[in-house]
Amino acid sequence: MITLYDCTTAPSPRRARILLAEKCVAHETVQVDLKSSEQLSDAYRKVNPQCTVPALRIEDGTLLTDNAAITAYLEARYPEPRLLGSTPIEMAEIASWNWRIEFEGLMAVAEALRNSAPAMANRALPGPVDYQQIPELAQRGVSRLQQFFATLNERLTGRDFIATDRFSIADITAVVAVDFARIVKVKPSEQHPNLQRWRESMARRPAMSL
Numbered sequence: 001m002i003t004l005y006d007c008t009t010a011p012s013p014r015r016a017r018i019l020l021a022e023k024c025v026a027h028e029t030v031q032v033d034l035k036s037s038e039q040l041s042d043a044y045r046k047v048n049p050q051c052t053v054p055a056l057r058i059e060d061g062t063l064l065t066d067n068a069a070i071t072a073y074l075e076a077r078y079p080e081p082r083l084l085g086s087t088p089i090e091m092a093e094i095a096s097w098n099w100r101i102e103f104e105g106l107m108a109v110a111e112a113l114r115n116s117a118p119a120m121a122n123r124a125l126p127g128p129v130d131y132q133q134i135p136e137l138a139q140r141g142v143s144r145l146q147q148f149f150a151t152l153n154e155r156l157t158g159r160d161f162i163a164t165d166r167f168s169i170a171d172i173t174a175v176v177a178v179d180f181a182r183i184v185k186v187k188p189s190e191q192h193p194n195l196q197r198w199r200e201s202m203a204r205r206p207a208m209s210l
């Protein structure tokens with residue numbers, strides 16, 4: 001049986017959770033409680049020395065320790081539905097948008113949150129090493145996030161999906177990034193009609209409620 005090391009409140013494992021659901025992959029889930037720093041415990045370090053979630057244990061015991069590996073593996077092993085594209089051009093478009101959403105969206109929320117939240121003092125980056133907060137990065141993160149929302153809104157003009165004319169991994173990553181931005185009080189508004197329309201249509205997919 002495949003096992004997902006998950007945390008229901010965190011954005012990165014939500015990406016893996018939605019992907020597993022979209023591909024209908026049966027699996028077990030183990031919750032790792034980030035609020036009580038369980039990811040830094042000796043027990044979890046033995047599972048994943050990077051001290052992050054998600055991690056996916058596959059049947060032969062191999063541990064996949066990030067969304068990049070989990071996505072590559074699941075797409076290769078369960079090709080349908082195709083979420084990384086079918087043609088070379090589709091694959092390139094999807095890879096490009098997925099990277100932009102990670103860098104301009106998810107990383108911006110992480111900068112804003114992790115450099116400001118008192119509970120994350122000394123934990124400005126995930127992983128086994130402690131890093132101090134840089135308050136200016138929190139402000140920059142919020143600015144980048146506002147720009148990211150404008151970018152997505154513009155991209156979605158006259159489009160149903162972010163990267164191509166079909167649902168893809170880029171839509172999953174974007175739903176997770178847009179939803180998690182609420183934690184730093186950035187939300188789609190009337191300035192983002194295309195983004196709002198797309199998010200409403202994504203809500204009709206059962207996996208997006210995970």
Ligand SMILES: N[C@@H](CCC(=O)N[C@@H](CS)C(=O)NCC(=O)O)C(=O)O
Binds near residue numbers: 013052065
């Ligand atoms: N590259 C990783 C990033 C994973 C990541 O940053 N996970 C966060 C939760 S969203 C984490 O494990 N944080 C632990 C911590 O803050 O110590 C991926 O996308 O798989």
